[in-house]
Amino acid sequence: MALILEVRDLVKKYGDFTAVNGISFSVDEGEIFSLLGPNGAGKTTTISVISTLFTPTSGNASVCGFSVLTDPMAVKGCIGVVPQELALYEDLTALENLQFWGQMYGLSGKALADRIAEVLDQIGLTDKAKQRVKTYSGGMKRRVNIGIGLLHKPKLLFMDEPTVGIDPQSRRAILDSVKELNRQGMSILYTTHYMEEAQELSDRVGIIDHGELIALGTQEELTRQVDETDTLVLHIAENEDPQPLVDRLQILEGVRRADAIDHEISIITHSAQELIAPAIRTAEAMGIKIYSMDIREPNLEAVFLHLTGRALRD
Amino acid sequence: MRKLLIIALKDLKLIFRDPAALILMLLAPFLITLGMGLVTGRFSGNATSGISSMTVAIVNQDEGELGKALEAMFTSEELADLVEPTFPTTPDQAHRLLEADEASAAIVIPPGFSASIIPDELGSTSGEVVQIAFIASPNAPTNAGILRSILDAFLTHVEVGRIGAEVTLSQLAQTGKLTPELAARLGEDLGTQLAQQSAQAQPIRLENTTASGAAVKFDLLMYFAPGMALMFLMFAVTYGGRSLLQENRTGTLPRMLQTPTTSAQILGGKVLGIFLTAVAQLTILIGGTSLLFSLDWGEPLGVLLLILAAAFAASGWGSFIATLFKTPAQVANFGSIIMLVFGLLGGSFFDMSLLPGWVSALGKITPNAWGLQGFTTLAGGGTLSSIGEPLLALVLMGIILFAAASIWMRRRGIAGK
Numbered sequence: 001m002a003l004i005l006e007v008r009d010l011v012k013k014y015g016d017f018t019a020v021n022g023i024s025f026s027v028d029e030g031e032i033f034s035l036l037g038p039n040g041a042g043k044t045t046t047i048s049v050i051s052t053l054f055t056p057t058s059g060n061a062s063v064c065g066f067s068v069l070t071d072p073m074a075v076k077g078c079i080g081v082v083p084q085e086l087a088l089y090e091d092l093t094a095l096e097n098l099q100f101w102g103q104m105y106g107l108s109g110k111a112l113a114d115r116i117a118e119v120l121d122q123i124g125l126t127d128k129a130k131q132r133v134k135t136y137s138g139g140m141k142r143r144v145n146i147g148i149g150l151l152h153k154p155k156l157l158f159m160d161e162p163t164v165g166i167d168p169q170s171r172r173a174i175l176d177s178v179k180e181l182n183r184q185g186m187s188i189l190y191t192t193h194y195m196e197e198a199q200e201l202s203d204r205v206g207i208i209d210h211g212e213l214i215a216l217g218t219q220e221e222l223t224r225q226v227d228e229t230d231t232l233v234l235h236i237a238e239n240e241d242p243q244p245l246v247d248r249l250q251i252l253e254g255v256r257r258a259d260a261i262d263h264e265i266s267i268i269t270h271s272a273q274e275l276i277a278p279a280i281r282t283a284e285a286m287g288i289k290i291y292s293m294d295i296r297e298p299n300l301e302a303v304f305l306h307l308t309g310r311a312l313r314d
Numbered sequence: 315m316r317k318l319l320i321i322a323l324k325d326l327k328l329i330f331r332d333p334a335a336l337i338l339m340l341l342a343p344f345l346i347t348l349g350m351g352l353v354t355g356r357f358s359g360n361a362t363s364g365i366s367s368m369t370v371a372i373v374n375q376d377e378g379e380l381g382k383a384l385e386a387m388f389t390s391e392e393l394a395d396l397v398e399p400t401f402p403t404t405p406d407q408a409h410r411l412l413e414a415d416e417a418s419a420a421i422v423i424p425p426g427f428s429a430s431i432i433p434d435e436l437g438s439t440s441g442e443v444v445q446i447a448f449i450a451s452p453n454a455p456t457n458a459g460i461l462r463s464i465l466d467a468f469l470t471h472v473e474v475g476r477i478g479a480e481v482t483l484s485q486l487a488q489t490g491k492l493t494p495e496l497a498a499r500l501g502e503d504l505g506t507q508l509a510q511q512s513a514q515a516q517p518i519r520l521e522n523t524t525a526s527g528a529a530v531k532f533d534l535l536m537y538f539a540p541g542m543a544l545m546f547l548m549f550a551v552t553y554g555g556r557s558l559l560q561e562n563r564t565g566t567l568p569r570m571l572q573t574p575t576t577s578a579q580i581l582g583g584k585v586l587g588i589f590l591t592a593v594a595q596l597t598i599l600i601g602g603t604s605l606l607f608s609l610d611w612g613e614p615l616g617v618l619l620l621i622l623a624a625a626f627a628a629s630g631w632g633s634f635i636a637t638l639f640k641t642p643a644q645v646a647n648f649g650s651i652i653m654l655v656f657g658l659l660g661g662s663f664f665d666m667s668l669l670p671g672w673v674s675a676l677g678k679i680t681p682n683a684w685g686l687q688g689f690t691t692l693a694g695g696g697t698l699s700s701i702g703e704p705l706l707a708l709v710l711m712g713i714i715l716f717a718a719a720s721i722w723m724r725r726r727g728i729a730g731k
């Protein structure tokens with residue numbers, strides 16, 4: 001399959017700080033490729049360089065066969081960008097926003113009007129197109145934000161954490177629309193720090209941390225690295241401090257790692273089944289009540305933990 | 315060019331949808347103009363107000379009754395406390411008095427002025443269009459404006475009388491109640507009488523600002539209206555300037571840079587947006603004050619060119635100021651200060667001739683001073699040729715500031731990588 005994006009040894013530095021440190025990956029035509037990593041890992045900077053917003057300190061990227069260094073205008077014509085932060089004019093209506101951005105992508109006249117009608121239909125805002133964006137809910141604004149990136153039917157769409165800060169219903173709608181766009185043939189580079197999104201959407205995943213790509217492959221290839229592990233998840237009361245229990249669980253036999261996020265404790269172990277009884281006993285001994293527990297198959301979260309020693313949301 | 319326009323028109327749309335911006339751009343100058351006009355109008359009715367020594371050079375080259383009547387009016391007792399007329403014999407001498415700041419305005423009554431209005435014994439006028447020339451000193455726009463009003467009132471009186479007499483005589487002649495010979499003689503008599511009445515008329519009504527003070531209010535507003543418009547123009551341009559930083563912050567500027575658009579096109583569009591906003595603001599204010607306050611801004615082409623030049627220079631300031639700061643709030647704060655300082659230095663609040671020389675000289679860095687000079691010159695009867703200096707100064711100011719802004723933008727990497 002032909003490559004739509006090829007990134008080679010990309011480095012971006014700001015003074016002494018290295019935001020992206022020599023990453024290389026490629027995206028095939030028709031593929032959804034996710035960059036998975038915690039906040040500050042370098043995902044947005046990578047997209048900014050590939051979309052020609054920033055020039056790389058070293059390395060190169062080619063999009064649709066055009067180099068970001070030598071042919072940035074051709075690159076811009078081939079890509080669509082959905083930025084992480086809403087980049088809209090709130091005092092304009094959705095229709096006016098789409099008209100403005102469509103014109104910025106070189107569309108005009110009937111072609112622009114037709115395309116706006118299609119996109120409004122796609123994002124489900126045809127009825128509210130003439131309302132000012134500032135009157136919209138967060139989810140509706142997100143949809144306009146995405147619609148702008150689709151106006152000129154880009155071959156490669158960059159979606160930078162498009163579900164941050166929105167309600168579950170809007171999030172579901174966005175994930176479904178990403179899959180639909182991909183079904184229509186659009187290649188997508190998707191960044192997220194939500195493991196579930198990367199798992200659900202991606203053909204391949206690149207795990208990024210501290211500006212470096214630490215793992216790359218299909219989900220099967222990645223989880224194979226942690227094939228011998230299960231994750232046992234314990235849910236405790238919200239007002240309990242989980243850390244003392246985590247510290248005690250950490251030293252139980254067979255536990256590779258235990259971490260707490262809010263009132264949820266994840267224990268990576270060789271066999272979750274065998275760990276259930278000792279974990280309950282430990283919690284009881286400490287006077288901590290376990291409300292529920294579940295066993296999770298090896299997943300990308302476990303891969304990230306395995307590779308970095310930290311949870312994705314750390 | 316198309317993308318520049320797309321960006322500029324979007325900015326224009328956004329600023330005209332911002333209620334706070336509209337209040338400061340349009341409503342505030344309207345209200346302050348009205349307020350200052352009323353307040354200063356009341357002062358002008360007071361002989362001790364300071365507007366008491368308006369020197370006017372009158373060159374009377376007319377042999378007829380109306381020329382004498384005009385002279386007589388300016389030397390009348392009613393105006394004695396207010397106007398100091400001098401009577402040079404040639405227009406050149408009058409110009410020299412203006413240049414030496416020894417006169418606020420000059421009035422040249424050309425030969426044949428009376429003959430063009432008053433019928434002779436044969437019942438006909440000379441048929442020539444003979445106009446009185448009024449030359450305002452740019453250094454005394456308030457005084458020049460008042461003197462212009464006195465002259466306008468005189469001419470209106472003459473014109474009303476002429477038309478009335480003409481209509482009456484023509485009707486009497488047509489109905490056969492008056493023979494043509496009698497009509498001619500009566501016309502001459504009426505003309506002479508008209509001239510006498512015009513000289514005796516209380517033409518400017520300066521002492522009565524409530525019942526018939528329209529002429530006075532007209533003049534003072536004619537000074538304050540451009541003053542306020544130019545002062546609040548600085549608000550509009552700094553608003554435009556800070557929108558560049560605002561867009562960088564809200565992500566729309568980076569998003570534009572990710573479209574097939576060059577950074578030069580984006581910056582050009584933003585600057586064009588500032589310029590169009592400034593032009594729209596001035597046009598609305600000038601149009602609005604013309605309609606609401608019945609102001610006569612002068613020769614339309616001159617007014618248009620001044621709007622464009624003042625907007626260009628002010629946009630240069632707006633762009634330059636935007637490059638000096640990092641956040642929209644900083645630009646907004648500094649913009650407010652600049653608006654007031656430029657208003658003070660540029661003569662938006664009071665006649666610059668009242669200020670020390672060095673302050674007036676410093677005021678020349680502001681578009682307010684040059685714009686005000688141009689607008690008051692036009693309102694005082696000046697023509698396109700008489701506003702060449704302010705036009706040139708404003709255009710040069712704009713070019714220099716845009717060049718400086720461009721250099722700074724490149725150095726700071728605004729809208730770059």
